[in-house]
Amino acid sequence: MDSFNAVLKKLLALTSTSSHRILLRAGGVAALTIIVRFLLAAPKKRTKYISDLRKVGAPVLPQESSANAIPTPNQDPEYDVIIVGGGTSGCVLAARLSEDPSVRVLLLEAGGSGTALPYSRIPSGFSRLFRTKHVYNFHTEPSAGAGGKTHYWPRAKLLGGCSSINAQMAQYGAPEDFDEWAQVIGDSSWSFKNFSKYINKFERFVPHTEYSSVDASARGANGPMTIGYFNSVSDKxxxxxxxxxxxxxxxxxxxxxxxxxxxxxxxMTYVNEKKERVSSESGYLTPEVLERPNLKVAVHAKVTKVLVEVVDGKKRATGVEFATTKEGARYKARARKEVIISGGAIHSPHILMLSGVGPASHLKEHDIPVVQDLPGVGGHLVDHxxxxxxxxxxxxxxMKWIQPHSFSDFLRLTSSVFQYQVLRTGMLTTNFGExxxxxxxxxxxxxxxxxxxxxxxxxxxxxxxxxxxxxxxPxxxxxxxxxxxxxxxxxxxxxxLKPTSFGNVFLKSANPWDLPGVDPKYLxxxxxxxxxxxxxxxxxxxxxxxxxxxxxxxxxxxxxxxxxxxxxxxxxxxxxxxxxVETVYHPTSTCRMAPLGQGGVVDGELRVYGVEGLRVCDASVFTEVVSGHTAGACLAVAEKLSDDLKRGWRS
The missing domain is CATH 3.30.410.40 (Cholesterol Oxidase; domain 2)
Structure with a gap:
C-alpha cells in the first residue's frame, strides 16, 4: 500500500485544478487502477524454487565457521554438481546438466526470480530495476581517464542474471572473436566454425515477413531462447x-x-510472441525442467566461499558454503563431481578470492588463507x-511519458500500459536498443x-x-x-568494442557480504x-x-x-x-580462459588452474571481450560446457 499511496499522491499533486479533478473522477481512477495493478502486481510464484536453505544444505557448526569447513559424507546434502549463480550461464547449466536423471544438480542464486517481476518481463521496463534490491548497485573506483568520476555499475541479483535486466539485443559478437579465443587458448573447439553450433543450439529463430532476407538456415530453430522481431521500432x-x-x-x-x-x-531481440522478455530463467528453467527430481533451485542463497580440501595429494573443490543474510545461519553442501562458479565478471573472481584462490599477495592483505596462487583472478577487466x-x-x-511529469504524461502512460497489458501492442514493447x-x-x-x-x-x-x-x-x-x-x-x-584499457576487480575486505571493488580504468x-x-x-x-x-x-x-x-x-x-563515458553493462574476462603464464585463470575446459573439480562459466572466462553484446556468448559458453561435461561423464 505504501507504493500505491506514493503513486496516488504524485497523481493528485499533478491534478490540482478543478478540471483535472473532473478528468480524474471521470476516467483517471480506472486508469490509475490499471497502472497500479500492473506495476504492483503480485509476483508470479514459482513454487519449485526453494527459499528454505535447510532443504538443500546442512548448518555450518560454530567450530567450522572460522575454518575452511569441509563437508563430510553421510552428514551433509550431496550433489553431483553445484552451480554458484543462477545468471545468464547458470540457468543454462542447471537445465542442461539435469537432463541426465542420474546427475543431481543444485543451483544457488543470491536473488529471487526475474520472471516474477513485471519490470523484467516487459521489454522497456528493465531500467526500473536499477537501484533496487534486485541488482547489486556497484559504483566504480574514480577513473583518472574519465575525469576522476565514479560510475554506477548495476549487476543483476536475480535468476536469469543480466539477461533479466539487459536490453535484449540478440547480437553475439564477430566470428573472428571466437577464432581469437581458440588461438589464445590453443583449442580449436572454441573457433567459430566449431563453437557456432552452440549459438544455434540456444536459438529459436522466428522468421518475420518484413525481414525475409534473413538466412533462417544460419539460425537455430529449436532452442530455448526466442529471437526475432517482436519488439516495436520507432520511425526515427x-x-x-x-x-x-x-x-x-x-x-x-x-x-x-x-x-x-x-x-x-x-x-534481433530476445522478445517472444507474447511481447515478453526471454531471459535464461524463462527460457531454460521452464515448469517442466523445474519438475525434475534431480534438480533443486535455491533462491536467496548467497555463496560465501567454495570449500577446498586435499584429496590424494591434490587440491579439490568439494562443496560450498552459503547463507541468506549476513547475520543468518550458514549452510553447506557437498559436490561429488563439480563446483561451477557462474557469478559473472564481478562476482566470480570475488568468490574465488574469498575462497583463497587468487593473487597470493592480495589475499594475504585480507588475511585469507591462500589455497591457490592465481595472479590472473580479478585482472584484465574490460568493459565497453x-x-x-x-x-x-x-x-x-x-516516450517522455514513461517518466511522467504531468497529468497528460500519466494519461499517455496509462494508455500504453493498457495497450501492452490487453493488446500486447504499443511503445512499451520496445527493447530500447532498436x-x-x-x-x-x-x-x-x-x-x-x-x-x-x-x-x-x-x-x-x-x-x-x-x-x-x-x-x-527512442x-x-x-x-x-x-x-x-x-x-x-x-x-x-x-x-x-575492443578497448585497450583494462582494469580489475579486487577485495575490499574478507567479509563476503562486502561488495568487491571495481576499477574499469576507462579511457x-x-x-x-x-x-x-x-x-x-x-x-x-x-x-x-x-x-x-x-x-x-x-x-x-x-x-x-x-x-x-x-x-x-x-x-x-x-x-x-x-x-x-558510462558502462554499457558488458564487463568480461576477469577469470580469463588463457594459458597459465599469460594471466589465465581457467583452461580450455574452464577448469580453474590448480584446483580440481572447480570451473568457472560466464562472461568472466572470455579470453577477450566480444565485438558486441555478451549475453549470447554467455549462453553458448554454458551450452558448450554442459555438452563437454556430459560427454566426459559418459566416457
Whole structure:
C-alpha cells in the first residue's frame, strides 16, 4: 500500500485544478487502477524454487565457521554438481546438466526470480530495476581517464542474471572473436566454425515477413531462447538506419549471419510472441525442467566461499558454503563431481578470492588463507565504454511519458500500459536498443585519411570485425534512466568494442557480504579516446543526414542537448567523452580462459588452474571481450560446457 499511496499522491499533486479533478473522477481512477495493478502486481510464484536453505544444505557448526569447513559424507546434502549463480550461464547449466536423471544438480542464486517481476518481463521496463534490491548497485573506483568520476555499475541479483535486466539485443559478437579465443587458448573447439553450433543450439529463430532476407538456415530453430522481431521500432530509428546507408554503411539483415557483423540493421531481440522478455530463467528453467527430481533451485542463497580440501595429494573443490543474510545461519553442501562458479565478471573472481584462490599477495592483505596462487583472478577487466548523445525530437513523439511529469504524461502512460497489458501492442514493447550499426575506425569511406590522418592500432579480432557499435534509443536519458528530459528527445549512442584499457576487480575486505571493488580504468589509453572521438564525429554526421535530420530539431540549441556539438573542436569533444563515458553493462574476462603464464585463470575446459573439480562459466572466462553484446556468448559458453561435461561423464 505504501507504493500505491506514493503513486496516488504524485497523481493528485499533478491534478490540482478543478478540471483535472473532473478528468480524474471521470476516467483517471480506472486508469490509475490499471497502472497500479500492473506495476504492483503480485509476483508470479514459482513454487519449485526453494527459499528454505535447510532443504538443500546442512548448518555450518560454530567450530567450522572460522575454518575452511569441509563437508563430510553421510552428514551433509550431496550433489553431483553445484552451480554458484543462477545468471545468464547458470540457468543454462542447471537445465542442461539435469537432463541426465542420474546427475543431481543444485543451483544457488543470491536473488529471487526475474520472471516474477513485471519490470523484467516487459521489454522497456528493465531500467526500473536499477537501484533496487534486485541488482547489486556497484559504483566504480574514480577513473583518472574519465575525469576522476565514479560510475554506477548495476549487476543483476536475480535468476536469469543480466539477461533479466539487459536490453535484449540478440547480437553475439564477430566470428573472428571466437577464432581469437581458440588461438589464445590453443583449442580449436572454441573457433567459430566449431563453437557456432552452440549459438544455434540456444536459438529459436522466428522468421518475420518484413525481414525475409534473413538466412533462417544460419539460425537455430529449436532452442530455448526466442529471437526475432517482436519488439516495436520507432520511425526515427528506421530513419537512422537509412541515414547510415546514405553515408556509406551497408545494410545487413543479420549481424549474426553469413555476411558477417559489419553494417547497419534492425537488431534481433530476445522478445517472444507474447511481447515478453526471454531471459535464461524463462527460457531454460521452464515448469517442466523445474519438475525434475534431480534438480533443486535455491533462491536467496548467497555463496560465501567454495570449500577446498586435499584429496590424494591434490587440491579439490568439494562443496560450498552459503547463507541468506549476513547475520543468518550458514549452510553447506557437498559436490561429488563439480563446483561451477557462474557469478559473472564481478562476482566470480570475488568468490574465488574469498575462497583463497587468487593473487597470493592480495589475499594475504585480507588475511585469507591462500589455497591457490592465481595472479590472473580479478585482472584484465574490460568493459565497453559508451557515449550517449542527446537530440530534440522534432515530431514530439518520444516516450517522455514513461517518466511522467504531468497529468497528460500519466494519461499517455496509462494508455500504453493498457495497450501492452490487453493488446500486447504499443511503445512499451520496445527493447530500447532498436537499430544498430557496426563499423571499423579504419574504414576509409567513413573516416577518410584526409580528415583522420592518425593511424590507430588495430585492436579488433580480425579484418571482418568492428571496433565501434552505434545504437539508437527512442528517448534520451541520463544516469542509466534515472534522469530524463522535460522535452521530447531521441538518443544516439556509440561504444568501443575492443578497448585497450583494462582494469580489475579486487577485495575490499574478507567479509563476503562486502561488495568487491571495481576499477574499469576507462579511457586509460589515447587509442581508446581517439576511436571514440571518431565514433562521436560519425554519429553527428548521421544525425545531420536525411532522413534522420528531418525529424531532429537542429534549431533547438539548448546546452544540455547536442545539436551544436559538431561546432566543437576535437579537444572539446574529447573532454565531453571523458565526462560522459558510462558502462554499457558488458564487463568480461576477469577469470580469463588463457594459458597459465599469460594471466589465465581457467583452461580450455574452464577448469580453474590448480584446483580440481572447480570451473568457472560466464562472461568472466572470455579470453577477450566480444565485438558486441555478451549475453549470447554467455549462453553458448554454458551450452558448450554442459555438452563437454556430459560427454566426459559418459566416457
Amino acid at each position: 530509428s528506421k530513419s537512422f538506419l537509412q541515414s547510415c546507408v546514405n553515408i556509406g554503411i551497408p545494410f545487413t539483415p543479420d549481424f549474426n549471419g553469413p555476411a558477417g557483423t559489419l553494417g547497419v540493421g534492425r537488431v 565504454p559508451v557515449i550517449d548523445l542527446y537530440f530534440k525530437d522534432k515530431t514530439n513523439t518520444s 537499430v544498430a550499426a557496426f563499423v571499423r575506425t579504419d574504414d576509409p569511406t567513413l573516416f577518410p585519411p584526409s580528415r583522420y590522418p592518425q593511424q590507430l592500432r588495430d585492436s579488433t579480432s580480425g579484418p571482418g570485425a568492428p571496433d565501434l557499435e552505434f545504437f539508437t534509443t 528517448l534520451a536519458y541520463k544516469e542509466h534512466g534515472a534522469v530524463g528530459f522535460d522535452v521530447h528527445t531521441y538518443a544516439l549512442h556509440v561504444y568501443l 586509460s589509453t589515447d587509442e581508446d579516446v581517439q576511436k571514440l572521438l571518431r565514433g562521436v564525429r560519425l554519429l553527428l554526421q548521421i544525425s545531420q543526414t536525411a532522413p534522420l535530420s528531418t525529424v531532429l530539431d537542429a534549431s533547438f540549441l539548448r546546452s544540455d542537448l547536442d545539436h551544436a556539438l559538431h561546432f566543437k573542436s576535437d579537444s572539446e569533444i574529447i573532454e565531453l567523452i571523458r565526462t560522459r
